[in-house]
Amino acid sequence: MKLFNPGGERGSAMSYAALLEKIEIMRSTLRWATRLERPDVDKLLRQANTLRDEVMQLSHKERFVQAVSGDVERRTGEEPVAEPPTGERRRALLARSFVFEGTFGDNPKLLDALEIAEKAAPTDLPVLVDGESGTGKELMAKVIHANGARADKPYVSVNCGAIPDSLLESELFGHKKGAFTGAANDRKGKFESAHKGTIFLDEIGELPLPGQVKLLRVLQSHEIQRVGSDEIIVVDARIVAATNKNLRKLIEQGTFREDLFYRLSVIHVTLPPLRERKDEIPLLLAYYGDEAAEALKRRPVALTARLRDFLLRYAYPGNIRELRNILYRISCLAGETADLVHLPEDIRPATAIAPAPADGANVSLAEAKRVASDEAERLCLERGLQEVGGTVAELARRWDMNRSHLQILLRKHGLHSKDFRKTH
Numbered sequence: 001m002k003l004f005n006p007g008g009e010r011g012s013a014m015s016y017a018a019l020l021e022k023i024e025i026m027r028s029t030l031r032w033a034t035r036l037e038r039p040d041v042d043k044l045l046r047q048a049n050t051l052r053d054e055v056m057q058l059s060h061k062e063r064f065v066q067a068v069s070g071d072v073e074r075r076t077g078e079e080p081v082a083e084p085p086t087g088e089r090r091r092a093l094l095a096r097s098f099v100f101e102g103t104f105g106d107n108p109k110l111l112d113a114l115e116i117a118e119k120a121a122p123t124d125l126p127v128l129v130d131g132e133s134g135t136g137k138e139l140m141a142k143v144i145h146a147n148g149a150r151a152d153k154p155y156v157s158v159n160c161g162a163i164p165d166s167l168l169e170s171e172l173f174g175h176k177k178g179a180f181t182g183a184a185n186d187r188k189g190k191f192e193s194a195h196k197g198t199i200f201l202d203e204i205g206e207l208p209l210p211g212q213v214k215l216l217r218v219l220q221s222h223e224i225q226r227v228g229s230d231e232i233i234v235v236d237a238r239i240v241a242a243t244n245k246n247l248r249k250l251i252e253q254g255t256f257r258e259d260l261f262y263r264l265s266v267i268h269v270t271l272p273p274l275r276e277r278k279d280e281i282p283l284l285l286a287y288y289g290d291e292a293a294e295a296l297k298r299r300p301v302a303l304t305a306r307l308r309d310f311l312l313r314y315a316y317p318g319n320i321r322e323l324r325n326i327l328y329r330i331s332c333l334a335g336e337t338a339d340l341v342h343l344p345e346d347i348r349p350a351t352a353i354a355p356a357p358a359d360g361a362n363v364s365l366a367e368a369k370r371v372a373s374d375e376a377e378r379l380c381l382e383r384g385l386q387e388v389g390g391t392v393a394e395l396a397r398r399w400d401m402n403r404s405h406l407q408i409l410l411r412k413h414g415l416h417s418k419d420f421r422k423t424h
């Protein structure tokens with residue numbers, strides 16, 4: 001069978017060939033064996049497991065498109081589609097009235113994630129969103145809900161990492177009166193509340209093993225049981241789970257069930273950290289500059305050149321959440337224009353002590369020194385140029401300086417060597 005390969009991605013053909021080869025090796029073992037001993041069965045099983053992992057990893061997107069699109073056959077024979085030009089994917093998403101409460105640019109990794117979310121939304125398939133904290137996983141879950149048929153049904157969010165282990169099952173599945181100390185009444189869980197809608201299981205990696213077993217059951221049979229009750233309740237909740245953990249590692253460590261992982265990650269969306277999509281920073285600065293201004297009832301804050309430069313280069317370990325917080329902070333603290341001093345102290349660069357040149361008032365000592373030294377530098381250059389009659393090469397030789405460095409200094413001070421040439 002030929003697998004669907006929409007982008008004709010490099011490397012895929014290779015990987016498929018490698019997979020087919022492995023399958024052939026397994027087949028030939030089976031074909032020639034008259035009987036298999038347990039160790040042989042185990043070996044085959046291990047091979048099958050490896051194969052499954054590789055298929056899972058090959059391309060989440062391709063598997064997904066196969067799973068949901070009825071038009072696989074039609075596309076199979078087509079020539080690989082070339083990458084669309086910049087801006088087109090973004091425009092196309094917007095033109096298809098994709099609901100997204102945020103901003104996005106042309107970053108291919110983010111567009112991949114959004115396109116998967118868009119296709120996943122109208123299905124009931126479970127989605128696993130992973131990515132560092134603050135990359136927009138929860139936002140993505142809402143996007144999936146908002147773009148699907150369940151948009152007007154409940155969206156229920158549960159943070160599996162924020163509820164004590166002992167209460168988590170009751171929180172998710174509800175409990176029967178008297179099921180445990182403190183269970184004074186029958187109580188409905190989040191799954192029941194999300195009936196017909198979407199349940200967002202945040203920090204799924206924190207779900208303890210007993211809860212994982214129950215969750216697996218919901219995924220398989222769409223049934224739950226309240227804690228302490230035998231009654232089976234049918235629930236129809238679309239599951240979107242998120243994690244900032246590496247679930248494969250947790251599986252290796254034995255704290256996350258492998259079968260649950262495969263069930264949850266039928267569609268797998270990975271959100272790139274902000275440092276891997278720096279091209280989106282200018283958009284986000286504008287977006288949150290405006291949003292903060294509106295929230296604080298002020299005009300959008302202007303940024304000094306050096307603050308803007310800082311914000312464009314900064315690594316944002318807290319990702320978009322951190323960028324958003326910074327914009328709210330500076331919009332709150334700064335007057336018309338924000339500068340480095342308005343940044344949170346732990347990330348503020350040392351140069352922030354000196355106010356930017358634009359802020360004429362309250363000139364500090366450091367700034368006074370800088371101005372004086374600039375002035376001295378300019379006078380010196382002027383005098384030098386006069387002495388050599390405007391010949392930069394000669395001045396560089398006299399001062400034992402690199403000529404291009406000298407040119408840079410001249411440009412910095414707006415000096416033109418030809419103005420110093422002797423005219424007769």
Ligand SMILES: Nc1ncnc2c1ncn2[C@@H]1O[C@H](COP(=O)(O)OP(=O)(O)O)[C@@H](O)[C@H]1O
Nearest residue numbers: 102103104132133134135136137138139320321
């Ligand atoms: N593309 C985006 N445009 C605008 N805001 C975004 C975007 N992605 C994430 N955010 C915002 O960043 C913050 C963190 O997002 P969230 O979904 O809570 O991240 P996570 O769940 O991964 O920690 C939220 O305020 C969210 O609205």
Ligand SMILES: [Mg+2]
Nearest residue numbers: 134137138202
């Ligand atoms: Mg979150």
